[in-house]
Amino acid sequence: MRTDDPIADLERELVAGYRRERARAHLAPWRRIRVGGPALRFGALGVVMACILGTVGLIYQGEPEERSLQAADLGDAVPSAVDPGAPGPNAEPYAEPVRFRSLPPGWTQSDSGSQRITAHPGAKTWTLVTSWPYVENPRGAAHVLPENEFFMQISLLRSQFQDTAKGDLCKGVAPSGQYPNLNLQEVSFNEADRVDPGFTGLPEYRVQGSFETEYYIEIRLVVRELPASEDSLAAAERALAGLELPDWPDRC
């Protein structure tokens, strides 16, 4: 939407959005129901927390073997759960971004760093990979994307989506039709969704899926124009195959 007066236009759009959201809330009144007084709610919360902690404790005892099976499914992309240097069971529940073990010369990668996992809104980490020696600048990679180059953003999310059941985001994500299990070794950008313009105003290829119930994965490959060259797509796919998927805790 083009605007001559951003402050007034944003106010109008915000108010329209506010009305829509309020109407939705009124259509779903259960969202606003508050049961009992503060003391009762606090007591109920304590019981629920105790149940969750007990269940998490029980599940945790059998977890390492399950993790190894998941790692085998992903070939070389070994989660850090099988890494002897991985955090122990008492480590703080932080979500890690993906890291590329090796990249071609001249490429760069940067990431969001670790994020604390919470029951709500969960956690999100991201990693940015550029196929050229990108130096961070205030306007971002999209504004300095050279001809025939690309960048990829890989986001890991533990979030609630509209079609997912309400679950405990401390433990993982609920299955979602929009996020089927994804094998990164088999990603093909030729078969991916194409969006033009994407979030950056440039065209992009999008792939999304999930790693079991650990987190959702969103991949955006941003290019100068569609279709990208076969060389670029192949280079991006090779880079993904070298992706090191982190192991996220299943507790908060």
Added chain:
Amino acid sequence: MRPLDQATDEELFRLGAENEEAFVALYRRHARPLLAYYARRTSDPELAADACAEAFAVLAHHVLAGKKPPRSVSGWLYGTARHKVADAQRHGYAEARARARLGIPRLELTDVGIEAVHRAATETLVTAALNDLPKAQRDAIEARVVRDAPYETIARTQDVSPTTARQRVARGLAKLRTTVERPTE
């Protein structure tokens, strides 16, 4: 009950869950300075507009969800916008999740829009700088620049010599110029 323009941010935040006017009052109180601040800080009006829009969209969600107001609504808004700017600087675009949920489209600034943001940034800066000046200098500048009063009149009003009145205007304007031209940290 007090009129909305006299209510505290916290009161507007609480009222906003059911009262649209309270939410609008909160927006009007903070939108311009927030946009101006980030336009100066990033030197990028579009990025500033994106970050502000997302910050207010998140605010709308919190208000409508009946959440507890933050200790400082203003501090919360600046902090949220700062995160959006930082994200945009790393990713190349500002996150628009909250706006998408409210159905708010991305604002693309025309040349006139960009000019409006620059003007807001400068005006906000000048107003703040003017308020920082000693009262005598501020009054002298207002008399000379806004009302076009001669130095003799200003001198009589302030009970000083015309030379002192001239110095107050000159020094005040020099200080304003320094503030406006200083790069944002």
